[in-house]
Amino acid sequence: MAHAARKADLSSTLADANIRLDGGVESIVRNAWIVGGVGIVAALAWAFLSGSGAERIGRVWIVTYSFVLSIALGGLFFTIVQHLTRAGWSVVVRRIAEAYAANLRWMWLLFAVPVLLLLVTGKFGYVFPWADLAHMREVHPDEATLVEKKTAYLNVPFFLLRSTAYLAIWAALGWFFWRRSTEQDADGGIAATERMQRWAPAGIILFGLSTTFAAFDWIMSLNPAWFSTIFGVYFFAASCTSAFAAMIVALVLLERRGKLVGVVTAEHFQDLGKLLFAFGIVFWAYIAFSQYMLIWYSNQPETTGWYIARQMGGWKWLSIALLFGHFVIPFLLLVSKHPKRYTTTLLFVAAWMLVFSWLDLYWLVMPQIPEGLATATSYRALAEENAGVSTRLADPLNWLALLGFVGLFVGSTLRTLAGHALIPVRDPRLAESLAFENM
Amino acid sequence: MSTLVTDPRPLSEGRPQERGRLYGLMAEFATPGELLRAADTVRKEGFRWWDCHSPFPVHGLDKAMGISPTILPVAVFGAAATGALVGFLLQAFTNSWSFTIWAIVWVTGYPYLISGKPLLSMPAFIPVMFELTILLAATSTVFLMLLFNGLPRLHHPLLKSDRFRRVTDDRFFLVIEARDPKFSRARTESLLRSLHPVAVEAVED
Numbered sequence: 276m277a278h279a280a281r282k283a284d285l286s287s288t289l290a291d292a293n294i295r296l297d298g299g300v301e302s303i304v305r306n307a308w309i310v311g312g313v314g315i316v317a318a319l320a321w322a323f324l325s326g327s328g329a330e331r332i333g334r335v336w337i338v339t340y341s342f343v344l345s346i347a348l349g350g351l352f353f354t355i356v357q358h359l360t361r362a363g364w365s366v367v368v369r370r371i372a373e374a375y376a377a378n379l380r381w382m383w384l385l386f387a388v389p390v391l392l393l394l395v396t397g398k399f400g401y402v403f404p405w406a407d408l409a410h411m412r413e414v415h416p417d418e419a420t421l422v423e424k425k426t427a428y429l430n431v432p433f434f435l436l437r438s439t440a441y442l443a444i445w446a447a448l449g450w451f452f453w454r455r456s457t458e459q460d461a462d463g464g465i466a467a468t469e470r471m472q473r474w475a476p477a478g479i480i481l482f483g484l485s486t487t488f489a490a491f492d493w494i495m496s497l498n499p500a501w502f503s504t505i506f507g508v509y510f511f512a513a514s515c516t517s518a519f520a521a522m523i524v525a526l527v528l529l530e531r532r533g534k535l536v537g538v539v540t541a542e543h544f545q546d547l548g549k550l551l552f553a554f555g556i557v558f559w560a561y562i563a564f565s566q567y568m569l570i571w572y573s574n575q576p577e578t579t580g581w582y583i584a585r586q587m588g589g590w591k592w593l594s595i596a597l598l599f600g601h602f603v604i605p606f607l608l609l610v611s612k613h614p615k616r617y618t619t620t621l622l623f624v625a626a627w628m629l630v631f632s633w634l635d636l637y638w639l640v641m642p643q644i645p646e647g648l649a650t651a652t653s654y655r656a657l658a659e660e661n662a663g664v665s666t667r668l669a670d671p672l673n674w675l676a677l678l679g680f681v682g683l684f685v686g687s688t689l690r691t692l693a694g695h696a697l698i699p700v701r702d703p704r705l706a707e708s709l710a711f712e713n714m
Numbered sequence: 715m716s717t718l719v720t721d722p723r724p725l726s727e728g729r730p731q732e733r734g735r736l737y738g739l740m741a742e743f744a745t746p747g748e749l750l751r752a753a754d755t756v757r758k759e760g761f762r763w764w765d766c767h768s769p770f771p772v773h774g775l776d777k778a779m780g781i782s783p784t785i786l787p788v789a790v791f792g793a794a795a796t797g798a799l800v801g802f803l804l805q806a807f808t809n810s811w812s813f814t815i816w817a818i819v820w821v822t823g824y825p826y827l828i829s830g831k832p833l834l835s836m837p838a839f840i841p842v843m844f845e846l847t848i849l850l851a852a853t854s855t856v857f858l859m860l861l862f863n864g865l866p867r868l869h870h871p872l873l874k875s876d877r878f879r880r881v882t883d884d885r886f887f888l889v890i891e892a893r894d895p896k897f898s899r900a901r902t903e904s905l906l907r908s909l910h911p912v913a914v915e916a917v918e919d
C-alpha cells in the first residue's frame with residue numbers, strides 16, 4: 276500500500292512539467308541575450324564617450340569576466356567534487372552546477388577577444404603593466420627592477436600559452452561533465468557515472484592548478500611587483516561564494532516558478548546553505564585574513580603597498596564593507612540551520628553574497644597603488660594626500676559591463692538547460708538524493 | 715512507586731538473586747517502520763518517560779516521538795562568542811593594559827612592542843581569538859551533548875537484557891519507563907502488544 280502510494284507520488288514528482296523548463300524559456304533566453312549584447316555595446320559606447328582609458332576599460336573587463344568565470348568555475352568544482360566523493364545527496368542539484376560549468380565551452384571568447392583587441396591596438400601593457408617594462412621603468416623605477424626579475428614567467432607569449440591552457444582545460448572539463456551527465460539521461464547506463472568518477476581526481480587536480488595560476492596571471496599580475504602565494508586560493512574562495520550563491524538563487528527561483536517541487540527540498544537547500552556558509556563566507560574570510568595578516572605582520576614595503584592602496588580614500592570604506600558584508604553579517608544571518616531551510620532567507624543571503632562577491636573582485640582588481648608610496652614621509656601624509664581617491668563604483672561602465680556579461684551568461688545557461696531535464700533523471704543515486712534528509 | 719516488586723522472603727533465607735524494581739517495559743520491533751508507527755502511537759497516548767533505540771538513525775523518529783529541537787546550537791554559539799571575547803580580553807589585558815589598584819598594586823601585563831605596531835593590534839589578536847572560539851565551541855559541543863543526554867553513566871538497566879543486545883545489529887526497541895505517570899504494568903503491556911512487536915519484556919533495574 277505505502278509502497279504503491281510512494282511510487283505514484285514519485286511519478287508525479289518526476290513528471291516532465293516538474294523537472295523541465297517550459298517553452299516560455301526561449302523568450303527569456305532571447306531577452307537575456309539582448310540584454311547581454313546591448314550591455315556590452317553600451318559599456319563600450321559609454322567607455323569611449325566618457326573617455327575611460329584603456330587601463331580602466333581593461334580592468335573593468337577583468338572584474339566582470341572574473342565574476343561570471345567564478346560562477347562557472349565554482350559550478351565545475353562542485354560537479355567534480357560530487358563525483359570525487361560519490362555523493363548521493365547532491366544529485367538533484369548537480370545539473371544546475373553542470374550547466375554553469377558547461378558555459379566554459381564558450382566563455383574563452385570573453386577572454387580571447389578582449390586580449391586580442393588589446394594586443395592588436397598595442398594597449399596590452401596598459402592593463403598588464405609587466406608587458407610594457409620600458410614604460411614601467413619611467414613611472415615606477417623601483418617596481419620595474421623587481422618585475423624585471425620575473426620576465427621569465429611574466430612575458431606575453433608565455434602568458435598567452437598559459438591562458439590558452441587554462442581556458443582549454445576548463446572548456447574540456449565543463450563540457451565533459453555536461454555531456455556525460457546528459458548522455459546518461461538518454462541511455463540510463465551506469466558507464467557515464469563510472470567515467471565521470473574515473474576522471475574526477477585528474478579533473479580536480481587540473482582545476483586546482485589552472486584556477487590558481489589563472490588568478491596569479493589575470494588578477495595578481497595587475498600589480499606585478501606584488502605577490503601573495505595564497506592568492507589563487509583567494510580566487511577559489513571567491514568562486515565558491517559566487518557559484519554556491521548562484522546555485523541557490525537558480526534553485527529557489529525555479530521553485531518559485533513551480534519547478535523541482537518535491538525534488539529539491541529544504542534538506543538540499545540546507546546543505547547548499549552549509550556550503551555557501553562554509554566555503555563562501557567563513558573560508559573566504561579565513562583566506563582573506565591569512566593573506567592580510569602575513570603581509571601586515573612582516574611589514575615589507577614591496578607587499579604592504581597592495582593593502583595601503585585599499586586603505587586610501589573610498590577604498591577604505593569598501594574594505595570595511597567587505598569585512599562586514601562578506602563575512603560578519605552573512606555569518607550571523609546564516610549560522611543557524613533555520614535560515615538555510617527557509618528559502619526566502621536563503622535567497623536573500625545568496626543574492627547578498629553575489630553582490631559582495633562582485634564587490635570583492637572589484638576590490639581585488641581596481642585599486643591603484645598610490646603614486647607617492649615610495650616617497651611618502653609618513654602613512655598619515657600618504658592617507659591625506661589620497662583621501663580623495665574614489666572607488667568609482669557608480670561609474671556606469673561597471674554596471675553596463677556587468678549587465679552585458681551576466682546577460683550572456685544567464686541566457687546561455689538557460690539555453691543549455693532548456694533541452695534537458697533540470698536533474699540527472701537516470702543517475703544511479705537519484706533515489707538516494709530524493710530521499711535525502713539531514714538529521 | 716506502586717510497581718515496586720518486593721520479595722516476601724527475608725534475606726537470610728538465601729534467595730538466589732536480589733530482584734530489582736521494575737525499570738520499564740521494552741518492546742522489540744523487526745523494522746524501523748514498525749518502530750516509527752509504535753513511537754507515533756505511544757506519543758499520542760501521552761507518555762513522557764519513554765525512549766526509542768535503534769542500530770542507526772531512523773529518519774522521522776524525532777517527529778514521531780515529538781522531541782522538541784535541541785538547544786545545543788544556541789549554547790554552542792554562546793560558548794563560541796565567549797571564546798572570542800575571552801581571547802580578545804586575554805590579549806588586550808596582557809599586551810596593552812596597565813593600571814594600578816589604589817596606587818598600591820601595579821598591574822602590568824606583557825607589553826610587547828614589535829616592529830612599531832601598536833600594543834593593541836587587532837590583526838595579531840585574531841588567530842588567538844579564532845582558536846579560542848573553536849576550542850570553546852568544540853569542547854562545549856561535546857560536553858554539553860553529554861550533559862543534555864545524562865552521560866556519562868556507568869550503568870543502564872537495559873544493558874541487563876540479552877534481547878536488547880541486538881540494538882546494535884538489526885532490532886529496534888521502544889521502552890516505556892515505569893516512572894511514567896501513565897504507566898500501568900497491565901495496560902502498558904497490552905498497548906505495546908497491540909503494536910505488533912516481536913516481543914515485550916519487563917526490564918528490572
